[in-house]
Amino acid sequence: MQEIKISNGYIQLWASYLRSRQIDPLHADFLKDFKEQLQGLIDQPFDIQVPLQLLNNVLLSTRQHLDCPQLIFEIVQEIRPEHFGVLGYMASKSSSISEIIGYIIRFQRLVVDGSDLIPFQLRQHEQSVELYWAFLEERYNVLNELTIAAMVQLGRFILQEQPLLLRSIHFAHRPEIAVIHFQKFYATELKFSQPHYALELDVQGLNLKSDQADPMLLQLLIRQAEGEIAARPQLESTLQHAQRLIADHLRMHQQALKIEQLAEHLLLSIRTLQRKLAEQGTSFKKLLEQERVKRCDLLLQQEISLSEIAEQLDYSDQSALARAYKAATGRTLLQHRKQPKQDQR
Structure with missing residues (x-):
């Protein structure tokens, strides 16, 4: 069984946040236990794979040191397409939210990989669509929270002045911090202890356009993404x-x-x-x-x-x-x- 690995973009996003607060992630005393691991990752390519446990450890230490329960929502304010690597650039150059969702489903292994991976699924409702995935174990709670927040914030970044038209956010686990922090960030209906994680979007939002769309560049990025996926080991047979x-x-x-x-x-x-x-x-x-x-x-x-x-x-x-x-x-x-x-x- 191959453990879940995450893209180095998660570590880079966390490091960007610390630097915005004038904290050097390699020299901060509260992170000294992780210095050796971080030295091989900080400022390295975003597509390097990182053990999930390292992300869990540094986020917990940072949250405790800064006494910041809403840390995840502050971190994602630094999000840029490059933090999701090729997939992030594809999202920024796509022509609509609908197209972005399709690429997320198709190429999610570029960001989170491993045989424990539960693929994203799409469910159609009369007035909305749901991008959802199943709960695995509690050790993945932080990754799921950070991923949901990052996708929402990246969508806002790409759309700029246009609203993302979120209908609801579903979490499979219970909130570990005050719900008001979730409410302030998402500004939509929140559901906890659900059968799955999900982002529900109004169907009217699927055709929202990005001013950064670039069809020619997008085709090059798709070929690059296909090559990276093909080079990775097959996880599970059908x-x-x-x-x-x-x-x-x-x-x-x-x-x-x-x-x-x-x-x-x-x-x-x-x-x-x-x-x-x-x-x-x-x-x-x-x-x-x-x-x-x-x-x-x-x-x-x-x-x-x-x-x-x-x-x-x-x-x-x-x-x-x-x-x-x-x-x-x-x-x-x-x-x-x-x-x-x-x-x-």
């Missing part, structure tokens, strides 16, 4: 990605993922998804049952009734769970539940 998404959905939502939802998450048509799984000798139905059985094995070790397990695995009732489990493993649920007790004697 099969591995599908298995993880199905398992995560069972764990987080206690519902079986539908094939339409899986195809949408993978940015594939249903037919293409079926073909790719068939090439690997499996199918969506087989994958779903395999992940249900794995989850069932874990739940059987806990003090949970069989009817509760059936509900958590999205079976109609306990009998349906029992039949599916016997068909998949050749054992009954009671035989498996007794097994750990026999092993402990």
Whole structure:
């Protein structure tokens, strides 16, 4: 499993903020524990990959030293396209917000990368669109907060005098600082402890134009971005990605993922998804049952009734769970539940 890596642009953005306050990130006493790591990154290219933990550490130390709970919102005031590297320049040279969103979805690996990466998805509503992605772990909370704030501020920078037309911002975790700081920065509806992170934009805002649009330069940047993505190692096969998404959905939502939802998450048509799984000798139905059985094995070790397990695995009732489990493993649920007790004697 490849840990999440982030673009050096995040470190550069943080360093720009410190310098705006006449603080040298390489000589500040409160950052001395990170000096060796920072020396190899400060003033280096934005596309260098940085461990996420370093960003978490320096932001925490800075927030504590400056006694600044709203640090993230102050940092992003320094945002410029170059902090997102090639993707940032592409955004600044795009012709509309709609085009920018398309490039963010397509090239997000240039900014945040790793096998834990959850791809951005787009959901259409009647009067708005939602750019959303799933919650992973608490250690990614700061990265998600900084990324959302940076995207919003960069959008404002690109549009200049035009409003971004935000409808709402969704956070999968609870706020760790006073909500008033979020309200002051976003000036829109905020929702916390949601199933996913999301930026919701009014459909009227999708066609907002940038005065900096440059179609010819944009084509060159797209080719550069495609080359950088192609040079990176493949993260997960379609099969591995599908298995993880199905398992995560069972764990987080206690519902079986539908094939339409899986195809949408993978940015594939249903037919293409079926073909790719068939090439690997499996199918969506087989994958779903395999992940249900794995989850069932874990739940059987806990003090949970069989009817509760059936509900958590999205079976109609306990009998349906029992039949599916016997068909998949050749054992009954009671035989498996007794097994750990026999092993402990």
